[in-house]
Amino acid sequence: xxxxxxxxxxxxxxxxxxGYIKNLGLINLSITATAVENYAGGIAAKSxxxxxxxxxxxxxxxxxxxxxxxxxxxxSLESSTDSSWQILRxxxxxxxxxxxxxxxxxxxxxxxxxxxxxMGDVRTTNETDYYCRVxxxxxxxxxxxxECFNMGVIRGSxxxxxxTGGLVGEGRAVRSYNVGEVIGNKSIGTGGISGTYGYNxxxxxxxxxxxxxxxxxxxxxxxxxxNRTIRYSYYDSQLCxxxxxxxxxxxxx
Numbered sequence: 490x491x492x493x494x495x496x497x498x499x500x501x502x503x504x505x506x507x508g509y510i511k512n513l514g515l516i517n518l519s520i521t522a523t524a525v526e527n528y529a530g531g532i533a534a535k536s537x538x539x540x541x542x543x544x545x546x547x548x549x550x551x552x553x554x555x556x557x558x559x560x561x562x563x564x565s566l567e568s569s570t571d572s573s574w575q576i577l578r579x580x581x582x583x584x585x586x587x588x589x590x591x592x593x594x595x596x597x598x599x600x601x602x603x604x605x606x607x608m609g610d611v612r613t614t615n616e617t618d619y620y621c622r623v624x625x626x627x628x629x630x631x632x633x634x635x636e637c638f639n640m641g642v643i644r645g646s647x648x649x650x651x652x653t654g655g656l657v658g659e660g661r662a663v664r665s666y667n668v669g670e671v672i673g674n675k676s677i678g679t680g681g682i683s684g685t686y687g688y689n690x691x692x693x694x695x696x697x698x699x700x701x702x703x704x705x706x707x708x709x710x711x712x713x714x715x716n717r718t719i720r721y722s723y724y725d726s727q728l729c730x731x732x733x734x735x736x737x738x739x740x741x742x
Contacts, residue, residue, distance in 0.1 A: 498534035505532075510538070512541075516547060523552070528553075532560060535562050537563075539574060539576075556587030557628075559605075574600050575601055577605070578603075582608040584611075585611045589621050591611055592611065594626045606626075612642075612645075622653075624683070625639025626656045628659070631660065638667065642670045645674045645679060651676050653684045654684040658684045659686075661683065667682060667698070678707075680709070680711045696724070699725075701729050723740050
């Protein structure tokens with residue numbers, strides 16, 4: 490249902506609190522919540538707790554400020570690695586569309602998403618907010634995505650600058666990979682793994698096997714910060730022959 494409320498949380502659970510959501514699936518859902526501060530997520534719009542073994546299969550999710558296939562915004566204890574505060578073993582194949590922080594799994598993530606994957610296309614709208622973040626797993630990831638992968642096409646804004654990544658728009662990934670095309674459009678940074686590095690330094694054991702394009706800085710792994718620490722991370726040189734920056738270890742298929 491569309492809403493014009495100033496702050497509206499759209500999802501199966503609007504605000505899930507610190508509850509535990511497990512083994513839940515949604516098929517061919519449709520969510521549209523496009524007012525300026527609206528949040529939209531397939532399972533939950535806002536959560537402080539654990540979301541485990543849930544999925545969204547097909548459909549369309551559109552929000553504005555925070556948008557995710559599973560959850561729009563997910564909080565946790567500061568720097569907590571406790572699984573009680575994480576999104577685990579979740580997947581999405583719905584199209585996810587938003588204007589600010591947009592992710593195939595979660596729009597804005599304070600915790601550590603683990604063992605998640607996205608197959609749906611993720612993109613911004615024509616009403617994109619300045620410095621939007623778009624990623625196959627998370628739009629913004631404060632910590633890092635762990636053992637996740639993306640297969641969907643990721644598209645950054647055509648209207649304003651921002652950051653676009655195959656896995657995270659802003660943030661870090663560990664033991665994760667991307668095989669979905671990344672189209673940055675006007676993004677400042679576009680990367681096969683991350684658009685820009687975020688709070689934490691380093692990309693460990695990542696792999697990008699997809700084309701990366703954009704008008705700003707582009708790179709096979711990390712788009713906006715070529716000098717961040719990148720360890721044991723690889724990319725397919727046949728798919729990324731013309732990126733403006735080179736980081737990671739080149740391989741051919």
